[in-house]
Amino acid sequence: MMSSEILAPGWLQQLLFVVLRFTLSCAAPVDLTNGTACTARSPxxxxxxxxxxxxxxxxxxxxxxxxxxxxxxxxxxxxxxxxxxxxxxxxxxxxxxxxxxxxxxxxxxxxxxxxxxxxxxxxxxxxxxxxxxxxxxxxxxxxxxxxxxxxxxxxxxxxxxxxxxxxxxxxxxxxxxxxxxxxxxxxxxxxxxxxxxxxxxxxxxxxxxxxxxxxxxxxxxxxxxxxxxxxxxxxxxxxxxxxxxxxxxxxxxxxxxxxxxxxxxxKPQRFSETPLDCEVSMWSSWGLCSGPCSRGGLRHRTRYILLKPANSGTPCPELEEQEECTLHNCLAIQ
Known part of the structure; x- marks a missing residue:
């Protein structure tokens, strides 16, 4: 009798654990929609x-x-x-x-x-x-x-x-x-x-x-x-x-x-035109002077258009530039 009384509480705990696990397994699944599920009655x-x-x-x-x-x-x-x-x-x-x-x-x-x-x-x-x-x-x-x-x-x-x-x-x-x-x-x-x-x-x-x-x-x-x-x-x-x-x-x-x-x-919808600004390349290197500095020699550099303007975008700047030759960039012509 004494041994049965000592074992009874453990046996009851195991039984309760099995019953609880079975109850949880039969419970309704967790609602993953956070209460936002559609309850409409028809498609x-x-x-x-x-x-x-x-x-x-x-x-x-x-x-x-x-x-x-x-x-x-x-x-x-x-x-x-x-x-x-x-x-x-x-x-x-x-x-x-x-x-x-x-x-x-x-x-x-x-x-x-x-x-x-x-x-x-x-x-x-x-x-x-x-x-x-x-x-x-x-x-x-x-x-x-x-x-x-x-x-x-x-x-x-x-x-x-x-x-x-x-x-x-x-x-x-x-x-x-x-x-x-x-x-x-x-x-x-x-x-x-x-x-x-x-x-x-x-x-x-x-x-x-x-x-x-x-x-x-x-x-x-x-x-x-x-x-x-x-x-x-x-x-x-x-x-x-x-x-x-x-x-x-x-x-x-x-x-x-x-x-x-x-x-x-x-009918086509009307949206505002998107202005596209002109884009140009970097300047090229300066060319050689066209004549002696004493005779007003000139040198030139150029750049080219990368992207043409559209829809009233900023127009392209000058694509050619020139300047007078100076002593350090002048090519003497004999």
Whole structure:
């Protein structure tokens, strides 16, 4: 009896531990949405319109006219919840994002999204055709489910080293209500995988890769950069996304391209012209004097235009300069 009384408390503790572990294993999973989960009772269908505003008037510096001309890649969009990221500013680009930002390929991104869909963190994927010019539209109809109310999308800037525009985890649902309409501007991002400065820069891998960063009028702060406009506080919109909820029952056919673009979206939007100042090279060395100093000999130096001005930018300065010869720079002519 004494030995049983001594062992009983330990046996009870083990039993309580097993019961507690079983209870915790059956508990509801932790809510990772921080109370922002969509509680809408039904899906929602949206028309999504991408509009490019890339023109020589808004972005005159090094504007690509050929090989290839300015254009946009296919658009890739994903609906998802907060446990998935297609891309994220300040984070390192995935291998799929690297492939897309540099080459416009979506194979790896689609593969990763399909794997995430098996885990129910991705809802659907959509792609539209590319736009063969800097100004134009592409559209698709997107179906959102309450369990995947976030939208992420990307479009590559062509040509460019690894530049793109996009949206990261835009929430179309507030509590139990779907938003009706959204319009917002897109600005260029650098994927951090290629170190090229200009639209037509050759492939020059960034090792190690850098984080994804937004390109601004002064970042990168280098005159060679194609988006470097030091006179501007911010760049004009490079593109725009417009989303409008459809009144009809949501479609269930993915990748269906819609022609229901509002009439005013077919009209080109007007943006202020971006002034582009002239850029010239350094002066060449002075040439030899044209004659003896006593006869008024002259010497010359030249420079050439690196970048022609546009849109009322600062005109180019003189490209040739001369001065009278002095004793220390004069070439005597016999």
């Amino acid at each position: 929602a269908s949206y028309i999504l319109v991408f509009t490019g505003h890339w023109s020589p008037q808004t972005f005159p510096k090094q504007y690509p006219l050929f090989r290839p001309p300015a254009q946009w890649s296919k658009l890739m969009a994903v609906t998802h919840n907060e446990q998935y990221r297609l891309w994220q500013e300040g984070a390192t680009a995935s291998d799929g994002m690297k492939s897309f930002a540099e080459l416009g390929l979506t194979v790896d991104l689609v593969k990763a999204a399909k794997e995430a869909r098996k885990k129910r963190v991705v809802g659907s994927m959509y792609r539209t055709a590319g736009i063969p010019s800097g100004i134009g539209h592409s559209s698709t109809e997107v179906l959102f489910m309450p369990r995947s109310p976030l939208l992420s999308l990307i479009v590559k800037v062509i040509p460019s080293p690894d530049w793109f525009v996009g949206v990261d985890s835009l929430n179309l649902c507030e509590g139990g209500q779907w938003k009706q309409e959204l319009t917002f501007d897109l600005h260029p991002f650098d994927a951090g995988t290629d170190s090229g400065f200009t639209f037509s820069s050759p492939n020059f891998p960034t090792t190690p890769p850098e984080n994804i960063t937004m390109i601004t009028s002064q970042n990168p702060n280098h005159p060679a950069n194609s988006f470097y406009y030091p006179r501007l506080t911010e760049l004009p919109p490079l593109a725009t996304i417009w989303l409008k909820r459809q009144a009809r029952s949501p479609i269930r056919q993915q990748n269906r391209v819609s022609n229901h673009i509002l009439p005013d979206l077919t």
